[in-house]
Amino acid sequence: MRAFVAVVRHGSYTGAAAELRVTQPVLSRTVQQLEAILQVRLLERSTRHVRVTSVGEQFLDRAERVLGELAQAVAAVGAQRTLRLGFSWLLPDPWAQNTVAAFENATGATVTVMRRDDPVAALHRADVDVALLRGDPDLGGAADVQLFDEDRIAAVSTRSELAGRQRLGWEEIPMWPLVVNTVSGTTGNWSWPGGERSVEIVTCTNYDEWLETVAADHGIGVVPVVAARRSNHSGVRFVPLAGAPPVPVRLAYLPATAGALVRHFLDAATGTPA
Template sequence: MTVELRHLRAFLVIAEEGNITRAATRLRLGQPALSRTLRRLEDHLGVRLVDRSTHHLELTAEGRTFRDKAAVALAAVETALDPRGLTSWPLRLGHSWAALGDHTITLLRRWDEAHPDIPLELLRIDDRTAGLTQGKVDAALLRGEVTAPGLRTEPLGSEKRVVVMASDSPLAALPQVGLTDLTAHRIALNTVSGTTTMDLWPPTAQPLATLEVTNTDEWLMAIAAGRAVGISTTATPGNHTHPALVFRPLADAPDVPLVLARREGPGHPALPDLIALTHEILATG
């Protein structure tokens, strides 16, 4: 079997839908034909990409790895075939919620001055790697531990944590907040791109409850409405100001690492310039 782009697209739709029937409908194919495509792709690779033992289709570990690689490959082909890229090749920088914090505007302005022929596109993508493993961006500003395979990370420093609360929260009267102050409150957790987990507290002093959300906007609204409090970093206040929100330092939690990540192998030729400029801006403050 010769693997073609249509086979990669078909598998990515299967992975996204989690169901062969829905994937076939979306692709306007018959279900038997799509099932045969999946089997042939598995035979070609010599591994099982899909676990068929459960009612809901689940990807195997190999399937998840292949999904990410297929997404990157398709994105690279689409970028290469985009006629706009023949006159200008944008450098796409992803982030999940805070970009470079207070230095974001400086980065964009200085890049435009130094590289007027290479647009720097800043893209917020609600994803653990801000679209990097899916090939949606060339580099990403990520916080916390980066565990996705096939990525190179450039350490940029670390950020202190802050507690985010509604302006009428009783915690707002405190000059700073400790982890024990939060145990009587519900904690908003961004389960897709957040850096806070319940591991931040000792097992014997866990918060009252959690409120799970899947993106930054839901997280902010839940906190502003007084439904929960959140924990973020010092990069958040400058990017997500709101009259209903108050930020206080979190006194007794470790800092959060900040890195600039990119995929292994050849990438955008301007990536070294982006890394150098980012270090320069952070160094001069």
């Protein structure tokens, strides 16, 4: 019915095929299948024009009403559907807001954002449907889609001798104690494989602890630049960092349980600029 209505509305198979994102031969066969089911001729075809038959005009009115009611029914059900997006700290912006809007507009479903210290564990216990991750954590068998990279920035206490610096170099970081979020952090000893490593590691297990530990001047931190835009802590100063490798941002999901909503969200996520 959608194929038939689209052909009538556009007055051609070309425009209807473009709207429905199918080829013209596929669209033509679809309309022919509808005619075969109904055992009537709905359209008169020529090399230049498509004309609706009298029977087709009667069917068109009813088909449009049926499709309208179907759209309302789907929208009503969609409003009750929710996709749970897990994250450990600070969703990337404006990517997150744009992706959520694109997904909700396309599906009628809603996105619930859920902060979890360990989004991968939350994914495996079915606490979330999709997990946003930074860096290269162990996915435990989950699949992932890489979205984009984020630059790194240094974070120091306002009481630190580094607070007055205008820039730090990546090679300088191992000279000071490094505050590491061991659960969802993106920078640690593993960030310098086979090379220089921090002399001292100060550990914590979530972003809030990381921020307060840096503010207390127990060490310096290195995080994606989103933290500088979104974290307003009077005891922390963010300092540009030269030469640091970027941080990959990815979405993880479980293919065995990924339904249509997850697939739609992945489409929206990969189609949204960072």
